[in-house]
Amino acid sequence: MARGGQGLARVAVVVRAGAAPLWWLGVCAAGIGVLVPGLTGRRIGLLAGAALFVVAAAVVASVRRRRYAALARSAARAGKHDVLQDRAVSVRNWRRGHRWWLLLAFLAALGSAFAVPAAGGLLLAGCGAGLWLKAAWIGRREQAEDALLWVRVDWLARNGGRPAGKAVRSYRSTGIAAGDAAPGGARRKTAALV
Incomplete structure (x- = not known):
């Protein structure tokens, strides 16, 4: 970076990056897992999965x-x-760096269906829902303080993509209009042309 500038990534975007893959892989694993009777039976598997979903999200x-x-x-x-x-x-950077972990989590959720149908998939989906909730919480905080939060890319890379890990020493802030993501990390809605 020229003149001491740093590459900065949005905190909420990084938190939210894992939500969609975890959610969809979890839903797919739960859907496939329902087809397997498992050791406990489908009803117990679904009840256990629903409880795991709520706990994981929280x-x-x-x-x-x-x-x-x-x-x-x-x-x-x-x-x-x-x-x-x-x-x-x-x-893209977060998902590329975590693709093998996502694949292993999906395979583990599928494998667990032979014991407790759908529970592993619902646990995975609950983790995705929890990341969405955390990103929404960060977004509310950004709106309340009228400032977007950013983390240095090099600290993020050193920390395995975790925006609040030990390697991250501080955040940077910008005005609410900076960047191409809205508070909370969602795509910024573009105004319709008249």
Whole structure:
């Protein structure tokens, strides 16, 4: 980066990047798992899966919130030489770096269907739902403070793609209109041309 600028990725986008693959892989694994009678039977599998879905969503949504809040409170303003990473690039980088973990999680969810039908898939889907909830929480915080949160790309890479891990020492902030992602990490809606 020229003149000491840093590459920055949106925190909410990185958090949200795993939500869709986990959700859809979980739904597919649960759907396939329902076809297998399993050791416990379908009814118990679905009930256990529903409970795991709720617990996983709650745990994933709430884990490390204090760390996110502390980093957000101490966020410094991004410099004019910092480079803001596009939403699509951040999502692609996260998914590329975690593709083998996603595949292993999907295979484990499928394999668990032989014991407890659909439960593993619903657990996986619950993790995806939890990431969406966490990204939405970050988005509400960004809107309340009228500032978007960014993390340095090199710290993110050193930390295995986790935007609140030990290698991340601080966040940067920009105005609410910066970048191509809305608060919470969703695609920014473009105004209709009249």
